[in-house]
Amino acid sequence: MKVVILGGGQVGFNIARYLSGEDNDITIVDQSAELLRRLSDSIDIQPIVGYASHPDVLEKAGLYEADLLIAVTASDEVNIVACEVANSLFKVPRKIARIRNQSYLDPNLQWMFAAQRISIDHIISPEKEIALNIGRSLSVMGAFDVKSLEGNVSAIGVRCDQPSPILNTPLKFLPTLLPNLDFMVACVYREGRFFIPSGDDKLLLDDEVYFIAHQDVIPVVMQQFYHDPDYTHTTLIVGAGSIGLALAQEMEASSHLSDIKIIERKAHRAEIVARQLRKTEILCGDALDSEILAEVNINETDTIICVTEDDKVNILTALLAKKEGAKRALILLNNMDYAPLVTSLGIDAVISPHAITVSSILKYVRQGQIRSVHSLKDGQIEIIEALATETTSVVGLPIEDIVIRGQIDVAGLYRGNQFYIRPTKTSIRVGDRLILVVAEPSVAKVERLFATRPDYL
Missing domain, CATH: 3.40.50.720 (NAD(P)-binding Rossmann-like Domain)
Structure with a gap:
């Protein structure tokens, strides 16, 4: 995929860093030659020095061949104009813009950002995304992060800062220790590194853990970590x-x-x-x-x-x-x-x-039948929600064939009106919606599994 990123700041850099490792062709446009030099030294990009909304600069950046434009310069106006130029002159199929000024985000003015007006496919408001993120965290007392998934299911970030029976127990024994409590430890952050645990792994004091569960059982799970489940008042x-x-x-x-x-x-x-x-x-x-x-x-x-x-x-x-x-x-x-x-x-x-801004943008970048993406700790782990359709390669595969130890795990499955935590011994059907926990090196593999098969193109 050919991606052009406008703005080489922290957001632009991190998006490029995530995507450059996935066989994508990345170009970054910025006014600072020195900044672009530093970026080129650390990731594989094509640097273009220039003003991000100027047509000649965008042409030099390869917008005629671009599949996606991501405008994240420090100026809302530059981002907006660049998307309009990308649409009018270069016919770029997808355009994402970061817009921070609330004047542009008035609900009564959203008609401006339509295909026949200012053509921006997705607008990212960092302030709104941050507020939503904090609001979700407040809904679960003791959680440091809450990612809302489909169907009243959430990924909850909790710190293991209290001794409890759930610690130092192999994860495969948790269903026996906590019967009738459906949740899954999706990933663990320990000593500066994220990893997807196996059944033999144990949670340790001071670990940061993300678990996945339906909202009905989250308060009970939080109690197992010795955190008060009451709401913030x-x-x-x-x-x-x-x-x-x-x-x-x-x-x-x-x-x-x-x-x-x-x-x-x-x-x-x-x-x-x-x-x-x-x-x-x-x-x-x-x-x-x-x-x-x-x-x-x-x-x-x-x-x-x-x-x-x-x-x-x-x-x-x-x-x-x-x-x-x-x-x-x-x-x-x-x-x-x-x-x-x-x-x-x-x-x-x-x-x-x-x-938060990078994670918000990534959910619109992922290809195929990927419905949402939640990036954790600078993209070390992604929690991905994806749909299996008749056009995707994943249909018919046993769940076990998707799982790769330490790289890909299937945390949940929606089938009809039912939700299953850590499903096993079943094959994927058309209409299934999966929650996957994916390490950064395997994201491209998941995209291929949920991409449209060549015989349907």
């Missing part, structure tokens, strides 16, 4: 920027959150946000001021979420809040080099805006 948001506002709006629409407060340092911004929220209390002040934290009853707060633009402010505020009695702290972190340190200091979850 009182929440403090630090920072009323576009992410903080989007998060508050998302939480106001939630049915289980009863008390939401925001601390914003800038008085003008606090006034603007106050006019847009109905159920949220807005305080103007410095969240690093212990008197402000006392005013919001931080010792009675279930969760503090720090989403300012300053990593250091987010880290220090979260640590102070935990010291003063907040039960749980989540922070936005742009520099993920800090992540191991802050989690070791007691911060419960770290949200990477770049990783």
Whole structure:
């Protein structure tokens, strides 16, 4: 697949890094020759120096042959114009744009982004995606991440920070230890490495684990990790920027959150946000001021979420809040080099805006009958939902033939109205929807399994 990426920042680089290892032809356009040189030294790309919306630059980047354009420059306007040029002049079949300014994302204006107007096939709003991601995490107390899958099934990220019977037990014995509790340990993060466990592997203290289960059993599974399954009821948001506002709006629409407060340092911004929220209390002040934290009853707060633009402010505020009695702290972190340190200091979850944006884009990049993609830890593991149709090579194969130890596992199967955790002893039928856990080197193999067979082309 020929992919042209506009913008060589962290998002553009990470998308290119994921795709370049899968036999794709990747071109990156950026104004910085030095940046492109550094990218070329680390991944296999064709670098093009130039302004990303200029037709001559796009022609040089090979848009006449491109299958996909991904516009992730720092400018919304450049991304929008580039997609329109790609459609009008080069007839690029698929175009994805990152758009951050909420003015463009007004629901009443979405008619603009249609085939006969500004032709963008998929719009990615990082602020909205981050708010949705945090909102999902809040729905499961004790989880550091929640990935919503089809049919009320979720992949839950939980840290093994408490001794429990579920630890140091071979995974193949968990069904015996926990009968009638259908869940699957999909992947484990240990000592800087993600892996897909086998039945002989054990969970250890301090592991980060993703398990897959139906929402009905998730609270019970969380109890096995000794985490309180209760919902978050009182929440403090630090920072009323576009992410903080989007998060508050998302939480106001939630049915289980009863008390939401925001601390914003800038008085003008606090006034603007106050006019847009109905159920949220807005305080103007410095969240690093212990008197402000006392005013919001931080010792009675279930969760503090720090989403300012300053990593250091987010880290220090979260640590102070935990010291003063907040039960749980989540922070936005742009520099993920800090992540191991802050989690070791007691911060419960770290949200990477770049990783969330990349994951949101990847679900539109995958080919064949792949319906959604959830990227974990910089793409080391992907949780993929895929549909078996009569045109795909996977139909008729036994489940066991797909599984590759340490590389590909089938975590779940939807067949009709039934959902099965870790299905075995069955062959794949037309209409089956599968949840697969896939290590990065095997993603291309999964795409081929769910691609249209040549005899149907």
